[in-house]
Amino acid sequence: MVFRNFGGQKNRIEDPRDKIGRGSGIIAFFVEHKVAANLLMALIVLFGVYGLSQLKRQLMPDFGLELISIQVEWPGASAEDIETNVINAIEPEVRFINGVKEVNAIAFEGRGKVQIFFNQTASMSKALTDVQSAVSRISTFPVEIEKPIISQTVQRDEVCRIDISGPFSEKTLKFFARQMRDDLINLGLANVEFEGARDQEIWIEIPSDNLRELNLSLQEISSSLSSSSIDIPSGSINSGGVSRQIRSDQLARTPSDLRQIEIISRSSGEKLYLGDVAGISETFQENSSYRINNKGSSIGLVVYRTRGADSLISQQRVEKYMDTIAEKYPDSLEIVLYDVFADAVRQRIDMLVSNGLTGLLLVLLVLFFFLNGWVAFWVAVGIPVAFLAALGTMNVLGLSLDMISMFALIMGIGIVVDDAIVVAEHTTTLHRRGMNYDDAARLGAKRMFPPVLAAMLTTVAAFLPVLMVGNDVGNIISAVPITLTLIIIASLIECFLILPHHLRTSMKKITQKQQSTIRTFDIYFNKFRDQTVLPIVEKTFNKKGFTVIATICLFIASTSLLSTGRVNFEFFDTPESDTIHANFSFSPGTPDNVTRKMVQELAQSVQATEIKLTGEIGSLVNYGVGNIGRSDSGRGNLTNNISGGHIGSYTVEMVPGDIRGVRNIEFMEAWENETKLMSGIESFVIFESPTGGPPGRDLDIRIISEDLTTMKQAALALRKELRLLPGLIAVEDDLPYGKEEILLELRPEGEAIGFTAEEVARQVRNSFSGAIAKRFSQDAEEILVRVKLPQSEIAGQTIRDIYLTTPDNTNVLLSEVVTLKKRLGFTKIRKQDGIRQVAVTGDVDPSVTTTNIALQTIRQDIAPKIEKAYNVKLRYDGKAQEQSEALGDLSLALIITLASIYIILAWLFSSYTTPFLIMTVVPFGLIGAIWGHFIMGFNLSMFSLMAFFGLTGVLVNDTIILVRAIKESLSDGNNLSRSVIEGARERLRPVILTTITTVVGLMPILFESSLQARLVQPLAVTFIFGMLFVPYLVLIFVPSVMGIAYQARENLSRIKQKLSPQETTI
Secondary structure, three states: OOOOOOOOOOOOOOOHOOOOOOOOOHHHHHHHHHHHHHHHHHHHHEEEEEEEEOOOOOOOOOOOEEEEEEEEEOOOOOOOHHHHHHHHHHHHHHOOOOOOOEEEEEEEOOOOEEEEEEEEOOOOHHHHHHHHHHHHHOOOOOOOOOOOEEOOOOOOOEEEEEEEEEEOOOOHHHHHHHHHHHHHHHHHOOOHHHHOOOOOEEEEEEEEEHHHHOOOOOHHHHHHHHHOOOOEEEEEEEEEEEEEEEEEHHHHHHHHHHOEEEEOOOOOOOOOHHHHEEEEEEEEOOOOOOOEEOOOOOOOOOEEEOOOOHHHHHHHHHHHHHHHHOOOOOOOEEEEEEHHHHHHHHHHHHHHHHHHHHHHHHHHHHHHHHOOOOHHHHHHHHHHHHHHHHHHHHHOOOOOOOOOHHHHHHHHHHHHOOOOOOOHHHHHHHHHHHOOOOHHHHHHHHHHHHHHHHHHHHHHHHHHHHHHHHHHHHHHHHHHHHHHHHHHHHHHHHHHHHHHHHHHHHHOOOHHHHHHHHHHHHHHHHHHHHHHHHHHHHHHHHHHHHHHHHHHHHHHHHHHHHOOOOOOOOOOOOOOOEEEEEEEOOOOOOOOOHHHHHHHHHHHHHHHHHHHHHOOOOOOOEEEEEEEEEEOOOOOHHHHHOOEEEEEEEEEEEOOOOOOOHHHHHHHHHHHHHOOOOOOOOEEEEEEEEOOOOOOOEEEEEOOOOOHHHHHEEEEEHHHHHHOOOOEEEEOOOOOOOEEEEEEEEOHHHHOOOOOHHHHHHHHHHHHHHHEEEEEEOOOOEEEEEEEHHHHHHOOOOHHOOOEEEEOEEEEEHHHHHEEEEEEEEEEEEEOEEEEEEEEEEEEOOOOOOOOHHHHHHHHHHHHHHHHOOOOOEEEOOHHHHHHHHHHHHHHHHHHHHHHHHHHHHHHHOOOOHHHHHHHOHHHHHHHHHHHHHHHHOOHHHHHHHHHHHHHHHHHHHHHHHHHHHHHHHHOOHHHHHHHHHHHHHHHHHHHHHHHHHHHHHHHOOOOOOOOHHHHHHHHHHHHHHHOOOOHHHHHHHHHHHHHHHHHHHHHHHHHHHOOOOOOOO
């Protein structure tokens, strides 16, 4: 068959459906009204501009955090003491509260924390009341524990961190930090937390010789101080008509006040003051963590914004404050602003806006080639109008402009462009055929409305599974279907209420001569269509079986890229972080001055690494700070931090990744090689801070058993195996060995004297840790007054040398009344839903492997050996669990999605079989997407899958309109072959135009070199390479499938006719 008509516009006989009288309805109203469309567009633009100005900007979307935490402190207790006496008492009381989803508990040395997660539908105010009531019912808590602190955890995002240091005492630095905290909160920031600020204490040190001479114990002196130093109300009196408040104010708040307290007063007038027998000084809590930088001691401030506040505005407030404090504080006070969270938000927004504008200009150029100048202009204008409408509605709904919503906005470009092109191309086609501009605008919009609406509804249905994903992943990505639905609604309004009027106005300006004059581009395009494309369509349709089989083979080849590992799947791929942490621990009991030396070594090795890699200091690292007595698990993982004098960490903020040429993996390897580990180091890991997505490490494997020693042995064996796997870094476990524990067992002789196990434990603890005599508030801080033995005496004595005071006030050696046993304890014990477990965690080097590949190897080769050798059970948590649950939710919801799409298509075509034809093309859209990831070297991710859903919307839209055009041609009396040719002739231009505009619109993002672009580049890859394959699927594959379906139906009809009995005539 020969196709020739390069110059003419009438490629088929006049369609009777093109003849229509003056219509009615909302579309006709907006087409014909002189100002309605422009007024609506103006309102949308104003609405969108206002909404955009009010829209909060942040890195990730807000989501509910149904979490209540209980914190309990018990000074001097081991982690096992905390677990046995505190955690085990709380867990059974809270686990079965209505609405509880999960209970996590961690026992540390001296403190315990219980986290209670509730279902999303739970009332958190009632949940808080239920937890408070449950804890208040517990009567088995040890007497010495602090009052449990029960609080609802509220989601807060960090704004930045501030570090202050200088030639000042720690007390003075805390004073400056408190002033800054108060100032920042007054500026509207939600909260400011301190890091490395040790709690202040007053120590009353009494030598044991003085205690024995006075025949007193530390507890007795502590009780005496508690009763003599008070500040309580004593009521009120009315005198002379005036009411006066009476207070008993004898509270000693300073060492000089405490020295004047009488501890002995005899009838002879002889008095003994506390200062006569004790040394009294101000100090800081023992064994608490503190910070240092290259200037010496420092205090950190973590600044948080309120939920719903704009990240950039919050940061601007902090920066404005920092500019005004130069005169307020001494010049020698160094104040450093670092880890600015808003920088990532600003970088990503700027990157998307600049690339979006570039893409829009490219789209406009393409439209001018294919369409009349004014028509192209109004089609291009519709893109920002639709986006402004969506942004304005996002503000009304309380959504934010974040990484996820921007992902949806980018994905909406293809949908918005496709809608506008479909309407504009059909309208201008009708006009080129000679139809009046008024009728062409009205009829073009009305005829395209049902298929476009159906395509939009199927796109929304395709995203339904995302809303059904639970857990943290569902909370994060739920903004995608919501934002995309808003874009789709805005696109429908713009395409059918605004664009037709502008098309009518544009076509009205075209004279009869211009209408009959053929553009040079159209001549060449029609020649390409008739001489190249349509013959290919005819040949492939005639060999429809081969075409379908070849397409299936392409699909199998693309999926084999996944199965063979040439294209890997990374569930939540995140960009490189600008923060790197190094954690280490010595043998338990190592003094903190040794830990400090190791932190200083890490600081020096950072500088040495910089010089080695770049030749200069400051080219890679912006700032560094170390912690003595605490690990650092990175942003969002504070509950995983471990404390203890033998534990330390060093945190480095890198120069932004787009500026430096050294990647994190290279820096971390060089840093580790440059670091000279001191003797006694038991663990040392370097890792990146998380940059978004689900919380937790890439790998999180839980070992479950009741015996701590067995779990530790299994964890060490698992760590050894994991370190042999390529691409796994920073492998560690969270069951660190603690100090050596000495168990006290009361002998019968001790019981005979009158001792109890509780009394012995109290006196031993007082001998080493002291007895707390008083607590009072000063400068918004709680000050502890601790009565204890002198540090020199504690350091020189062993536990066997301790004297106990008997009930009859005599002294006896501890070793005479108890039996001493030793064992190795643990610093931290983790439990989940009442079951002990150890987490073995690690990170994945994305340039070597992926999380899924590593997990597959662990499940098949490593886990069975560990479980069999140590009789433990392994479970996968963290991102692996999030992925499993999310994909499980998606597969469950897929049935609902497919059913919804089928119903929509059946309604549109009034057919039970045609929807299957259109739905058949959907999985083949993966061909281009997978090959695109292979060619560009990207991993498939959750974002790639969501982009595929968006690609499906465009693919289904084009398929619906093609199938409808073919069916209309069939209804005109043409055979299927001729109808396919006419359908391809009619749909080639809009399909090609949609493909080119989508590709060029996203091309700037694809070739963006910044690291921030890696978040959205899988979207661009999926759309660009998927769209390049759309013309083949729509114009060649779909007609071939239709031909096979029609041929099968005809064959079935012939068989039925042959099998039916012949009619006889009498």
